[in-house]
Amino acid sequence: MWRDADFRRLWASQTASQLGEHASLVVLPLFAVLTLHADAGQLGVLRAVGQAPILLLSLFVGAWVDRWRTRTVLVLTDAGRALILGGAAAAGLCGWLVLPALFPVAFAVGALSVFFDVAYQTSLVRLVRRDQLVRGNSALEGSRSAAQIGGPALGGALVSWLSAPVAVASSALFFALSFVSARRIRRSESLPERSGTPPRLWRRIRDGLRFVVKEPSLRTVCLASAAFQLSFSATMTGYLLFLPRELHLSGTVIGLALAATGPGALLGAMLAARLPQRIGYGPALISAAVLGDGVFLCVPALHASSAVTVPALLAINFVFGLGGQLVNVTLMAVRQAATPHDMQARAAATINLIGMGMTPLGSLLGGLLAQQWGLRTSLLATAAAMLASPVLIALSPLPRLGRTFPQSS
Template sequence: MPSASPAVSNSDRPVPPSLWRDADFRRLWMGQTASQLGEHATLVVLPLFAVLTLHAGPGQLGALRAVGQAPILLLSLFVGAWVDRWRTRTTMVLTDAGRALALGAAALAGLLGWLGLPALFALAFAVGALSVFFDVAYQTSLVRLVERDQLVAGNSALEGSRSAAQTGGPALGGALVSLLSAPLAAASGALFFALSFLWIRRIRRTEAVPERPTARGTHAPRVWRRIHEGLRFVAADAVLRTVCLASAAFQFSFAALMTVYLLFLPRELHLSGTVVGLALTAAGPGALLGSLLAARLPGRFGHGVVLVGAAALGDGAFLWVPALRDSSAVTVPALLAVGFVFGCGGQLVNVTVMAVRQAVTPDRMQGRAAATITFVGMGMTPLGSLAGGFLAAEWGLRTSLLVTAAGMMLSPVIMALSPLARLGRELPAPHDAPPT
C-alpha cells in the first residue's frame, strides 16, 4: 500500500534548467552518452563480425548473443544488493575502465589474428557482466543526484543520451566492420568507454548511500537476505510486479527477434553491413523523439495510457518486416520507418516505466528494485536469443521473424490488463518496503 507521502507531480516540460546547471548531472549525462555509444557499437560489432567474417550459423549467433546476455541472469540480483551499499560513481568508473580494457585487449588479439569465435564468446561475456554493474548503478545514481519531482525530466535526459547512442553506435559499428576491421571496431568501443570513465570520474557530489554500516559493531544484512528483501518488495507491489512480467515477455521475444533479424537482413534481404547498421540506427532518432515526448505526454494523458499505447505502437511495427523483399524499392525506407516507430514507442515506455519504478521505490531499495526487474526482464534475453537461433534454423527466417514479432505484443497486453494501465497524470507516492 502507498505510504502517507504526497504524490509526486509530473513535470509537463522538458528538462528544467536547474538540472543542466548542476555540474554533476552534466557529467553523469556526458558519461552515460559515451558509455551507451560504446555499448551499442559493440552490440553490433560482435554479431556482424561473427556472421560476415567467421560465417557463424543461426545456432552460433544465438549462442554468442546468449553468452553476452547471460550475466544479466547470473549477476543482476547480487549487483543490486551491492550497489545499494556503495557509491554509484565508483561502480560506474570501475566498469567503464574494465570494458575499455577488455575491448582494447580484443583489438590487440584481432591484430594478432587471435580473434575467433572462442575469443568473441569470452569478450561478449566480460563486457556483458561489466554492463550489468554499470546499468544498475546509473539508474540508482539519478535518484541520489536529483529531487524526486525531477525524476521524469532527469530520466528523459539520460534516455535521450541513450537514444543518441542508438543513432551513432550501430552505424559506427556496422561501418567499421564493413570498411575496416573488427579489431578497429572493437577499439572504437574501448575509446568511448574511456571517455565515459573520464567524465564520471569528475562527479564531485558525495552520495548519501543507504544502509552502509558506519559504526563499529554494526553489520549489514547478509547478501542473500538483502536480495530476498528486494524480491519480496517487487513481488508484493502490483505495479512493479506488472513491470517485471511485461518486461520479461518483451525481452524474451525481442531477443529472439533480434537474433533472427540480424540474420534476416544480410541473408534474406542481402543488405551489406553498412546498410544493416543504418537500419538499426533508425531506432535512435525515434528514441530521441520518444525521450522528448516522455517529458510531456504522461502528465497530459496519464502514465498508464502512454505506457500501453506506446508499447502497442512500437512493438507492433515489426509485424510488417516479414513482408519485405530484397528487390523492392521500399525495403530500406520501410526498415528505417519500422526502426523509427519502434524507437519512439520503446523510449516512451522506457522513460515512463523508469520514472514510475523510481517513484514508488524507497531510496534504500532503489538498487535492488532495479536489479530485480532487470533480473526478471532482461534475464530472459539469453533464453530468447537461443530460441531465436533455434526457430531460424528450424522454421526459416521469414516465419521465425513473424512469430517473434507477434510475441512482442504480449507486453502491451499484460500492461493493459494490470493496475499499471490505470496510473494517472501524477507519479504514485513511494510504497512501503519490508523492514530490514
C-alpha cells in the same frame, strides 16, 4: 537540473557508455556473421553469452550497489570494459580474433555492463530530487537515443569499411571517455544508513525480491519486461540474420537501418517528458507499447528486390524506437517513484533480472526457430510474440495511472 555539474557529468558518462555498448552489440554479431560465417545457432549462442550475466549477476549486483558509491562502480566498470575490448582489438589486429575468442569477450563486457546499468540508474536518484526524476530520466534516455543513432551506424560502417578489430577498438574508446566523465563526478552521495551489523547478502536479495513481487506496479513491470525481452531477443537473432541473408544488405546499410531506432527513441524521450503529464501515464504507456512492439510485424513482409525495403526498415526502426523509449522512460519513472531510497538498486536489479534475464533464452530460442522454421517464418512468430508485453500491461493497474505516478512509502 542541467545547471548541476555532476548531473552533466553523469549524463556524459552514460552517453559515452551507451555509444560503446550499442556499437559493440552490432560489431560482435556482424563480425561473427559476415567475417566468421557464423550460422543461426552460433549467433544465438554468442548473443546469449553476452546477455547471460544479466541472469546470473543482477540480484547480487543490486544488493551490492545499494551499499556503495555509484561513482566508484561507474569508474571501475568503464575501465574494465575499455581494457577488455582494447585487448580484443589488439588480438584482432594480430590475427587472433576468431569466433571462440568472442564468447569470453562478450560475457565479460556483459557482466560489467550489468554493474554500470544498475549503478547509473541508482546514481540519478541520489543526484536529483524526486520531482525531477521524469526530466532526469528523459535526459538520460535521450542520450541513449543518441547512442542508438551513432553506435550501430558507426559499428556497421567500421566492420564493413575497415575491419572488426578497428570496430572493437571504437567501443573501447567510448568506454574510456565514459571513464573520464565518471571520475569527474564530485558530489558526495547520501548512502542508506548502515545501522549495526549489515544484513547478509542473501537476506538483502530476498528483501528486494519480496518488495518487487508485493508492489503491483513493479510486479507488472517485471512480467511485461520479461515477455518483451524474451520475444524481442528472439526476434533480434533472426533479424540480424534476415537482413544480410534474406534482404542481402551490407554491413553499412544494416548499421544505418538499426541506427534509425535512435531518432525515434530521441523523439520518444522528448515526448516522455511531457505527454504522460498531459494525457496520463497509463494511456501514454499502453499506446506506446502497442505501437512500438506491433511495428515489427511488418519486417517479414519485406523482400530484397523491393525498392521500398530500405525506407521501410528505416521507418520500422524509427517507430519502434519512439514507442519503446516512451515506454522505457515512463516505466523507469514509475519504478523509481514507487521505490524507497534504500531499495533503489535492489529493485532495479530485480527488474533487470526478471526482464533482461530472459534475453539469453530468447537469443537461443531465436536461433533454434530460425534453423527449424526458416528466417521469415520464425521472424513473424517472434515479432507477434512481442505483443504479449502490451497485453500484460493492459491487464494490470498501470493503464489507469493518471497524470501523477505512485510515491514510495
